[in-house]
Amino acid sequence: WYAIALQTSLLSFVCRVFLVRWSRYNPYYLEPEVSKEAYSRPETELSAEEKEQRELKALRPIKAATSGVSSSVFDDPVISKFINMMMEHGNKVLAREIMTQTLENIKKKQVEKYHKASEGEREAIECNPYTIFHQALENCKPVVGLASIQKGGKYYQVPIPLTDNRRRFLAMKWMITECRDNKHRRTHMYEKLSQELLAAFGKEGNVMKKKYELHKMAEANRAYAHYRWW
Amino acid sequence: MAASCVRTVGSFLGKCMTCSSSINTVATQVLLSRQVCVSSALCRKNLAAAGPEKFTLEYIQKQVEEYEIGKRYLANMMGEDPENFTQEDIDRSITYLFPSGLFEKTARPLMKHPDEIFPKQRAVQWGADGRPFHFLFYTGKQSYYSLMHDLYGKILKIEKHQDRLRAKGLFSQDAELIHFWDDLEGRRKTSDSSLILRDCGSGHITVNGQDYLQYFPVLQDREQLMFPLQFMGVLGRFNLECKVSGGGRSSQAGALRLAISRALLSFLSEGDGEAMRQAGLLTPDPRVRERKKPGQEGARRKFTWKKR
Numbered sequence: 001w002y003a004i005a006l007q008t009s010l011l012s013f014v015c016r017v018f019l020v021r022w023s024r025y026n027p028y029y030l031e032p033e034v035s036k037e038a039y040s041r042p043e044t045e046l047s048a049e050e051k052e053q054r055e056l057k058a059l060r061p062i063k064a065a066t067s068g069v070s071s072s073v074f075d076d077p078v079i080s081k082f083i084n085m086m087m088e089h090g091n092k093v094l095a096r097e098i099m100t101q102t103l104e105n106i107k108k109k110q111v112e113k114y115h116k117a118s119e120g121e122r123e124a125i126e127c128n129p130y131t132i133f134h135q136a137l138e139n140c141k142p143v144v145g146l147a148s149i150q151k152g153g154k155y156y157q158v159p160i161p162l163t164d165n166r167r168r169f170l171a172m173k174w175m176i177t178e179c180r181d182n183k184h185r186r187t188h189m190y191e192k193l194s195q196e197l198l199a200a201f202g203k204e205g206n207v208m209k210k211k212y213e214l215h216k217m218a219e220a221n222r223a224y225a226h227y228r229w230w
Numbered sequence: 231m232a233a234s235c236v237r238t239v240g241s242f243l244g245k246c247m248t249c250s251s252s253i254n255t256v257a258t259q260v261l262l263s264r265q266v267c268v269s270s271a272l273c274r275k276n277l278a279a280a281g282p283e284k285f286t287l288e289y290i291q292k293q294v295e296e297y298e299i300g301k302r303y304l305a306n307m308m309g310e311d312p313e314n315f316t317q318e319d320i321d322r323s324i325t326y327l328f329p330s331g332l333f334e335k336t337a338r339p340l341m342k343h344p345d346e347i348f349p350k351q352r353a354v355q356w357g358a359d360g361r362p363f364h365f366l367f368y369t370g371k372q373s374y375y376s377l378m379h380d381l382y383g384k385i386l387k388i389e390k391h392q393d394r395l396r397a398k399g400l401f402s403q404d405a406e407l408i409h410f411w412d413d414l415e416g417r418r419k420t421s422d423s424s425l426i427l428r429d430c431g432s433g434h435i436t437v438n439g440q441d442y443l444q445y446f447p448v449l450q451d452r453e454q455l456m457f458p459l460q461f462m463g464v465l466g467r468f469n470l471e472c473k474v475s476g477g478g479r480s481s482q483a484g485a486l487r488l489a490i491s492r493a494l495l496s497f498l499s500e501g502d503g504e505a506m507r508q509a510g511l512l513t514p515d516p517r518v519r520e521r522k523k524p525g526q527e528g529a530r531r532k533f534t535w536k537k538r
Contacts, residue, residue: 024516032510036461039505057508065510067450067484070457093448 029063030056034071068092078134078168085172101190103129106197126201136200140171140207144218149227158227159218174207175200182206285348293344300341317342416489418515421477423485427493431469437486438473451483458491458511462502468494488514 033039043051068080079099087095106129114125126132145166146157162170175196183192199205301320305312308323320341330338356362366372366379395401416423435442435455446452459465470490474482491511495503506512520529527533 024518029513032508032513034461034509036463039508058504062508062510062513064488064513064515065457067454067480070453071461071509072453072456075453092450096450 025063026061028060030060032062032065033057034065034069034075036071076130078137079130081168082133082137082172085169086176098190098193101188102193102197103133105190105194106132109194109198132201133197136197137168137171137175139200139203140174140211141167142170142211142214143167144215145170146214146218146221147228149224151227156224156227157217157221158224159221160228171207171211174210178206178210282349284351290344290348293348297341297344304341415492416485416487416514418484418488419477419481419518421474421481421485423472423474423482423489425470425472425486425489425493427490427497428469428471429467429497431467433466433468435470436472438475442472446479446483448479451479454483454487455490457487458494458506461506461509461511462494462498464494464497468497484515487511 068084069075069077083092083095083099086098107127110125110127110129110132114122114127117125126135142162144159145162147160148155149158150156175193179189179192179196183189196205196207200207301315302312304320304323305315307327308319310319324339324341328339332338355364355367362368364372364376366375369375392401415425437445442452442455446455456465459468472486472489474486476482477485488511491506494506495512498506503512522528525533
């Protein structure tokens, strides 16, 4: 049994080389563009590269749109991504429910604050939960990250620039893990999430602390920045 | 190896040479005699390259005459009317006159019209000068393209007729356009769906007899149903009557979305159709469940790696 297991593990290692990141689509296929506005813009408004992109799209086959996206005004790609990350064991219904409850909760709190505040402060209070969510996520995004690079037998934590996708992913991941771990047994997820999001909107809270810690580490390891070769 | 018969042309010359005393008889033999190797393999006809057996038109006509005469003869023999002797009567008579106990029905004696026995030949498509008869011969699919050509001609005639009616004021626009498909139109994972789209409606959607609000309690599925309609801006215009089966709730919604987008194509302009294609509404989703592989726990997950 050990011999078979070894063989299969070897086999799987061999197969992994060319099968592990395949997709059911031919690489020739392009991503779909779902928003309606992209198609209503006339020819004159486009720049040269956008025109090229349009021509390419007219010739190439396009992948099917996933079931999470739609062209409705209520559909937000960032929120869809956040829901997918929150989802466990494929329970999209529950994840979406939590998200809607979170946004409702944020709105409730902000409206309460709005009614309690005096005339001068009322303009400063943001009531739209979507803007609060986006702004909170923006505040949580780290600017630099750390990579473990081996040099001369030792591993150094080297500060590296991060791509947009990576930054967004880290912000969302921190938010979700923070809300899952550091909450009281009896508080609901949406309750904790709304608290954290409002805190992040005001640039305070545990997630912001985590981001500042990462920045401090990167600042401390500035000396090793030249170890990065890309 | 095929036995090759070697015929030496001018071998008698060589013999003459040997008769007369000349030096280098072998060399001269080689020079003068020309060996012509003709193997029996070459003599054999290449049957595969010849193609199906070809019968001339005269031959088949002769066979048809013989068949007609034989039919009348058979009718007279059986004592029946030769004018109204059908193929069934012929078969009956043949089985009576030539009873055969063979199990293989095709091996029994038969008498049929030569058109049924001899294979139909493809009529020659070009004349003696090599010019083809049909004007679309060089497209490769002449019958298909000629059909499309005729169809287009008919469409133009219909449109002209429509214009004439409109000029007279007899043309009314309130005909209800029904897009009706009975076969399966949308597929996703293991779900299949078909639908009837009716124009000039109020936006009602019925799925398997139930209201869509009842059938799809989840908002995401209803969003997927509405996606193509909202994208084109025709939300309240159509009435949908859908049938869907198989799969789970999400894949049923996906199948219906594909069916709706395909059905909408016939109601919209080409530019809109192109926009739908670029939005990814018209591509059938190829993602299906990946099979579990032997030696692994799931499709991708491996068993726990143990060092020893």
